[in-house]
Amino acid sequence: MTVSRDNSKAVYQGIKAAGIRFLTALPETWLVYLLQLAEDDAEMRLVEVAKEEEAVGIAAGAYFAGAKNALLMQNHGFLASINGIVSLAMLYRIPLVMLIAHRGHFGEPYPWHTQGGIVTEPVLRALGLPFEHARDPGRVGQQIHDAQALAWSSLGPVALLLSRDLMED
Amino acid sequence: MKRADCLGALYPELGDRLVVTIMGATAQELYDLGHRETFFYLQHAMGLAPSIGLGLALNRPSAGVVVLDGDGSVLMNLGGLATLGRYRPANLTHIVFDNGSLLSTGGFASHTASGRVDLAAVARAAGCPRVLEAHTLFEFMEAVAEAFTSGEMSTIVAKVEAVGPDQFHMELALPENAFQFRRAAAAEA
Numbered sequence: 001m002t003v004s005r006d007n008s009k010a011v012y013q014g015i016k017a018a019g020i021r022f023l024t025a026l027p028e029t030w031l032v033y034l035l036q037l038a039e040d041d042a043e044m045r046l047v048e049v050a051k052e053e054e055a056v057g058i059a060a061g062a063y064f065a066g067a068k069n070a071l072l073m074q075n076h077g078f079l080a081s082i083n084g085i086v087s088l089a090m091l092y093r094i095p096l097v098m099l100i101a102h103r104g105h106f107g108e109p110y111p112w113h114t115q116g117g118i119v120t121e122p123v124l125r126a127l128g129l130p131f132e133h134a135r136d137p138g139r140v141g142q143q144i145h146d147a148q149a150l151a152w153s154s155l156g157p158v159a160l161l162l163s164r165d166l167m168e169d
Numbered sequence: 170m171k172r173a174d175c176l177g178a179l180y181p182e183l184g185d186r187l188v189v190t191i192m193g194a195t196a197q198e199l200y201d202l203g204h205r206e207t208f209f210y211l212q213h214a215m216g217l218a219p220s221i222g223l224g225l226a227l228n229r230p231s232a233g234v235v236v237l238d239g240d241g242s243v244l245m246n247l248g249g250l251a252t253l254g255r256y257r258p259a260n261l262t263h264i265v266f267d268n269g270s271l272l273s274t275g276g277f278a279s280h281t282a283s284g285r286v287d288l289a290a291v292a293r294a295a296g297c298p299r300v301l302e303a304h305t306l307f308e309f310m311e312a313v314a315e316a317f318t319s320g321e322m323s324t325i326v327a328k329v330e331a332v333g334p335d336q337f338h339m340e341l342a343l344p345e346n347a348f349q350f351r352r353a354a355a356a357e358a
Contacts (some may be wrong), residue, residue, distance in 0.1 A: 022227075022228060047227065049220075049248070051246075053217065053246070054217070054220045054248065054249050055220075056214075056220070057214070057216075057220025058252075059224060060220075060221050061222060061223060061224020061228065062225070062227070063224075063351070064187075064225055064347075064355065065225050065229045065355055066228070066354070067228040069224075084214050091213060091343055092343050092346070093347055093348075155344075
């Protein structure tokens with residue numbers, strides 16, 4: 001397994017095309033090229049957090065300041081952020097654009113990712129959060145645009161699950 | 170020293186600064202001094218007030234941002250201190266009222282009540298560049314004056330008594346607070 005450099009570029013171009021210039025992230029393997037692209041881009045501000053729930057707070061602050069922004073995290077980080085998502089973003093009607101590496105699902109060789117992978121979609125459904133899977137590098141840019149549009153019009157969190165098909169070569 | 174007295178002394182100095190406060194007693198005491206559209210009351214999601222402040226401060230570098238935090242909340246997001254230490258926006262002042270108590274959620278002793286957990290030392294070790302401590306109202310206001318003029322991110326740990334307001338009530342729905350605050354925060358400086 002190697003992380004797809006070309007498809008990471010397609011995701012990053014989608015982020016830029018959606019007008020996003022502020023990213024909050026916790027690094028993880030599938031996000032390695034995305035984070036490199038953000039670091040090397042003078043137009044992008046990247047903030048890395050110690051634990052993903054912080055990113056929900058930082059994203060809320062960025063939103064208050066009027067800055068289009070997105071969160072980059074693994075699905076286990078999403079699971080670790082639930083209280084912030086519920087009791088900050090949903091409670092106060094704050095948009096979140098969450099790009100989530102969907103580890104631990106079909107094709108996953110590593111046992112430690114599997115339980116988180118299997119429960120990610122049911123947890124998103126339980127929270128009533130809109131989400132899509134991003135599988136096609138030709139479509140992911142439009143999906144990021146659409147996630148951003150819905151988050152800001154519905155004033156709530158929206159998730160795009162970055163799939164194995166997209167993130168691995 | 171009472172937190173309410175600190176807030177009363179701080180209030181006239183806030184000007185047009187954007188203020189993010191934690192839940193419960195701290196939020197109520199600030200509100201009771203007179204609500205402003207530049208105040209955001211984080212009534213839940215403990216630990217995230219400085220994270221909101223960081224996102225604001227980085228995206229509005231010309232605005233002053235003040236976070237009113239507490240020991241219980243800071244202890245729920247110690248990693249957030251390290252994130253502040255790493256990014257340290259100059260326009261952010263992080264005030265931690267340490268009353269050694271989870272006052273608003275039942276009055277249980279927090280870790281700092283043991284006397285062995287030192288949040289100012291934690292903040293310093295986390296890379297926060299300017300950490301000030303206050304035990305009296307005079308020290309507190311000196312620290313605030315220094316923080317507001319230092320040109321560097323400042324952390325103030327203020328030791329206060331574990332007392333709060335008699336009643337909790339705001340004429341402000343939570344989303345309404347967020348909508349007002351966003352309008353104020355996103356406005357051009």
